[in-house]
Amino acid sequence: MAENADSTQGWNLKIQPTSSFFELRLKELWAYRDLLFLFVRRDFISTYKQTLLGPLWFFIQPLLSSITFTFVFGKIAGIPTDGIPQILFYLTGLTCWNYFSECLTRTSSTFTTNSSIFGKVYFPRMVVPVSNVISNLFRFIIQFSLMLVFLGYYMFTGANVHPGPLILLTPVFLILMAGLGLGTGILVSSFTTKYRDFTFLLSFGVQLLMYTTPVIYPLSAMKNSSYKWLIDLNPMTPVIEGFRLAYLGAGEFTINDLLYSTISMFVLLIVGLLIFNKVEKTFMDTV
Amino acid sequence: MSKAIEVHNISKLYRLGAIGTGSLVHDLNRWWKTMRGQEDPYQLVGQVNDRSQKATSPYVWALKDISFSVNEGEVIGIIGKNGAGKSTLLKILSRITSPSQGEIRIKGRIASLLEVGTGFHPELSGRENIFLNGAILGMRKKEIKAKLDEIIDFSGVERYIDTPVKRYSSGMYVRLAFGVAAHLDPEILVIDEVLAVGDAEFQKKCIGKMQDVSRSEGRTVLFVSHNMAAVKSLCTQSIVLKNGMVDFEKGDTELAIQHYIRAEISASKILLRNRKDRSGRGRIQFTAVEYLNGAGEIVPSLISGEKAEIRAYYQNPEQFESINNKIEVSITHPEGIILIQFNNFLKNFSLKLNHKEGYVSVHIDRLPISGGQYFINLLVFSNDLLEDWVIHAGSLLVEEGDYYGYGVSSTGIKAEHTWEEN
Incomplete structure (x- = not known):
């Protein structure tokens, strides 16, 4: 399916059993950018139409989770929060985590939820996961503004929070969350087309992954834990720690950590894309 | 005339039954063999796709060594009964799935219509759905914009164009969907039996539109159908598929249809006898x-x-x-x-x-x-x-035909009769 492969004879499309493995086909994705934005628009409209509270739901969900965390992990389990007001601490972690996990879970069901469209018409299948990541951005922005409201309140009341210059790295953090979620998601989606077991593993896996990410605890509290290596291995760890350091002034974050996350993201995305492109050619036979 | 599509020995292998148990083992086996440069072991055991016989191998060739070529501006019908491989060929041409063997070369932009209204979202308005559906079918936003009025006009839903399509009647829905499809502008169009939608009047309009497209605009069209009348009126040349193979090489549509019907009848004869x-x-x-x-x-x-x-x-x-x-x-x-x-x-x-x-x-x-x-x-x-x-x-x-001779159709049993009024 290489475009412009044989243009000398005027053939501009070849349909073959297998194409070369190393082909990212990003050009084709770009050609379908209109569709990408129409999908985003569709998601946006269909989510908000006919819900009474509309986007308000996106406030309520993280707020309730943060309150639950405050009680369970903060009050009952007594896990420290780097001296940050507990609710703000959890809210910050959840804002980042929710965006990542939403990108991951929605992307991972790309083939199964869209099989009716995919079975009828061809377009680069990557359009769907990429549009998911963009649609989820709206949700992130809502939760992020909720977080800013709480931040403002605690700064006003003189709590121990100090936003720093790292705030400038916000777009980088955002790209990392999206990229890591997308990369993992397309990898998982490629496997779920044939082996549905991965679908069941996923929700459990995402939950497990959250506990190896400093969402409910600060990295500093894990210094002497025997599981520290697992947390360090998680490329989302530096993202959340960095994000907290930027907005709350507490967290362990170095430039090397950032580099590690970035490299992980690119590896996941490239490997994911290669496998995804291979799967999209025949998944209709197995889905 | 230059060629628009060249199909070279296209074959497609399917695994019968449930995917799951054993498929991981087969996949690993296949991967191992192909890694060492050997032939795919399961392609050797594949059977011809004859649905009247019980399968003995879990792998079946839905298509086997299909070859033909289509010239620019030709309108080709693909005929065959259910299971002949029409849909599989269509899916491969539309790039929904890829062939197991062989190669297809295409010149020009290709669009396929296996269904009308793919991706329509009930919450979106008619106008929004035109854009979404058009983009799914491969149109750019500005192309759709340029044709928007024409599409709305064709489908006759102007009054409701800003209403969510979930409030549309099924007829309006289909007309809008077909309106988008009919205004696609690729050099090659692959069409499944989407004509079998809507009321009789709208069907006529659609066939008319398709004839315009193929005749005056010189579009290359591949048309797959059961509807012999539609194939006859649209296609000059046809191909008959049977059990995943070409049964009648590209030729005159009349002859192809005759060949197809004769084969069908001989098949039903054998059945009743046995x-x-x-x-x-x-x-x-x-x-x-x-x-x-x-x-x-x-x-x-x-x-x-x-x-x-x-x-x-x-x-x-x-x-x-x-x-x-x-x-x-x-x-x-x-x-x-x-x-x-x-x-x-x-x-x-x-x-x-x-x-x-x-x-x-x-x-x-x-x-x-x-x-x-x-x-x-x-x-x-x-x-x-x-x-x-x-x-x-x-x-x-x-x-249904014109029993009474006034062009009005009726249901049930028909009988010649007269009216009287006092």
């Missing part, structure tokens, strides 16, 4: 049913209001003779109600039935039943003893 679900002594047995039109040509369907002949073939291997034979041919509704009984006693006609193989015919002046799918039951008595009785010996497709 049927086990019959009762009677069996000295005389039915072997086949055929339908003929007024011109005496074998046809796949009859038309209401027109001359029709139902021909029942029988065999009498011992050639025993009887003067008291009774044959009954009845047409039943799929729900089991007998609509019409034809019986030689009713017309005081005596049958000898003394040939080794022969047939009896029922001639109907003007077929009095409405368009639809029916069944034929066959029954033969000799000397009041049941010889053979086959329920649903054949299926009968009746196309």
